[in-house]
Amino acid sequence: MxxxxxxxxxxxxxxxxxxxxxxxxxxxxxxxxxxxxxxxxxxxxxxxxxxxxxxxxxxxxxxxxxxxxxxxxxxxxxxADDEAAPIEHAALLPKSYLRFRRDEAEAVIERTADAVLIPGLLQTPEYASAVAVGNRFLLPGENWDEKAGPERRDRQGLLRRQPEPLILHALIDEAALRREIGGPEIMRAQWEHLLQAVQWQNVTIQVIPNGAGAYGALSGTLIIYDFPGDDLGSAYVDSLIGLSPVEDEPGVTRLRAVWEDAATRALSVEETTDLIRTVRGS
CATH class of the missing domain: 1.10.260.40 (lambda repressor-like DNA-binding domains)
Incomplete structure (x- = not known):
């Protein structure tokens, strides 16, 4: 068993x-x-x-x-899967985050809305390590900043999964896009990575501009998963105490509506690409 x-x-x-x-x-x-x-x-x-x-x-x-x-x-x-998906550094991860990672490994579509940071599936290893340094009081174990980059790479392997890579639709608040994490060099590499990722067939990136005003996911991170043969799916919301799962029908339905509302406020993919280039500079 x-x-x-x-x-x-x-x-x-x-x-x-x-x-x-x-x-x-x-x-x-x-x-x-x-x-x-x-x-x-x-x-x-x-x-x-x-x-x-x-x-x-x-x-x-x-x-x-x-x-x-x-x-x-x-x-x-x-x-019901007999084996949980293997997760790198699983023993060091908080139980709530490990559950999130395993759900993500089963999903076919992931929709995210991030108001504070670049979403994890699109972070460079250096950006992820810098985030870990900033979150050091909330993370398990010692020297997690050294493990954050490899953990992100392991997670991002889902975008290259064969034969069916994970489909990602990411909404990123302009404030998160512009927030300097780790210094200018790390941010420039992060913007370059976003410009590469927006060209991948299974990835859609849209920025929610500063002028969009308030919206439901403005306070942090919202993630919604679609699973094979499951019309409801599930959701996660982030807070200082970690990711909280939502699997009841009313809750998932409301959070889907929140994501859809945020998507209506986002720039087109073309406009997003132009904005990232502008923020990056020449």
Whole structure:
């Protein structure tokens, strides 16, 4: 039984928790009759592990789920990823950020809106290291600034993933574009990288100009994921205490509306390219 949260495992855990509530049976009774462990049960419900097939079949039998519900659960068990995506420096990452990275690895489309910094998928290693220095009191372990660049490169590999690279649509506030992080040389390299990335077929970059006024994502970072075969997707919002996931339908729907509203205020790709060139200078 591989341990490590994935979106598929969390959906399976939520489904089984719902079935347990419908059955009226206590979890302790299920655990005892199936002869499994409390940790196995807890990990399944938390979406951190998928139980073995025989154990899962026995759990469904004890809860006496309907034939229709049983088929739904078995189908979800089949597609729930058994192994979490490998993440570089995983042991050093905060749990919330590690969950975010694993969700990102499963996504097919990522939409971001960043008001403070260049989005992580578009940061150069030097820019990422400079950000880490500024955030040193919030980051785990020592010398994270030395690991931030490699971590970003590992994450950005999704944009070159084969056969289907991650599709990125990034909205960047003009203030984030102009904010000097790490010094002039680092910023010039960062602007050059954006000018290269905007030409990639799977990447769309739009700047939200200073004159756009207030909008919903102005306070930080918003990230929305689309997953294969999932119409809802999920979202993350950033704060000083880290990334917070949003997976309920009303919450994701509202945050999608926030992103769409921000997108209406953004410059076109052509205008964005011209602005980056202007900020970079000759």
């Amino acid at each position: 591989a341990v490590g949260t994935t979106r598929g495992k969390r959906k399976l855990g939520a489904l089984m928790e719902g079935y347990l509530a419908q059955s009226g049976i206590k979890a302790d009774k299920v655990i005892k009759e199936v002869r499994t462990s409390r940790s196995t049960w807890n990990r399944m419900i938390a979406g951190e592990a998928r139980p073995r097939w025989a154990t899962f079949i026995a759990i469904l039998a004890v809860m006496k789920v309907s034939d229709e519900d049983r088929e739904r659960a078995l189908a979800l068990w089949e597609v």
